[in-house]
Amino acid sequence: MKKAVILVSGGLDSATVLAIAREQGFETYALSFDYGQRHRSELVAAAHIAKAIGAAEHRVLKLDLTGWGGSALTDANIAVPTSAAPTAGIPVTYVPARNTIFLSLALAWAETLGAVDIFAGMNAVDYSGYPDCRPDYIAAFQTMARLATKSGVEGGAITIHTPIIKMTKADIVREGTRLRVDYAITVSCYQADACGLACGVCDSCRLRREGFAAAGVVDPTRYA
């Protein structure tokens, strides 16, 4: 069975990606990060998801990104926006270089596992303001990764799979529902409380709620 490392945040998107990787026949190694995010209850969710979807292993790597702040998700002095109006430019919830850091660590784990496949839940539709969610960024990361590593140099073509990058939230919900993902155990909220209850008003909650509505699937989210 081919091994793959999957970035699993605890949210709806990456849970769906984990289920997609499993359906494609991969033995899945789920990787999460305790990086000082406000919504740490997503890590509890990540563990539940990894177990429910059948990951071979789940690791949580500790990595403190609060020291330099720079994002509403890691800096207590920057508020999480709750306006429904899309903001111009790059949102304050953007965490500097986060996906690059996470993919780099996934690459390291993949290399020690002898895996050349990495799955991640970037999405360019809902998160169009995040530079590190775009297909051209992913392609550039893959090119770099093939040059960076022993496995890349020695012939294994490292592939960064982003199966939901062009899907709408409704598409993702439909795909995950087909794959029997239990979205009740996922946490998408940027400021979920310690029990994983969602605020219902941040951008992430709004997108998620609209996704269920558009997909015609009952929203199982536990709101505070």
Added chain:
Amino acid sequence: MKKAVILVSGGLDSATVLAIAREQGFETYALSFDYGQRHRSELVAAAHIAKAIGAAEHRVLKLDLTGWGGSALTDANIAVPTSAAPTAGIPVTYVPARNTIFLSLALAWAETLGAVDIFAGMNAVDYSGYPDCRPDYIAAFQTMARLATKSGVEGGAITIHTPIIKMTKADIVREGTRLRVDYAITVSCYQADACGLACGVCDSCRLRREGFAAAGVVDPTRYA
């Protein structure tokens, strides 16, 4: 004064790079990693170097890479090689995706500082077996970094400076000597003891010793 983030390991190469960045007029932000390396005394050296060369700030980020091992530097079960004979292929001291992880975190800090310059001490001459020390890897990282970040997208051209990448160890020693780097406070040894004393027999010690000899500079290294 333009800001730059400099990867400072505590060794000879990165100390020289820090001095080069200072000479070029940058306000320097030194970044080191406590990643579970055998030779943790290099972190004490890094702090001394940052102070001696005049970095505006020095940070040590904790990041445990021992969990997945895969290298003689992070896995207690893999011995550090001491043979003078160059090994074929990629050395066991290669740490999977290490430079990609370190550059990614430098990129994140740079972004929060409003800096678009990153300096790193990769060297393709002595470390020709490490895939992530080659110029084409650095170029690919830079391309990716410009797509990955807010600062890249909004027009600041992120640059990864690797001023010593094509120098021999003797060239590096000569350049650092010109810049008055105090090499006595640097630690290059892969298995330096807790006081920073070098083993004198690992590949890194051998390259360093040969570098001083070829440069005609007295070797100030403190050997065990």
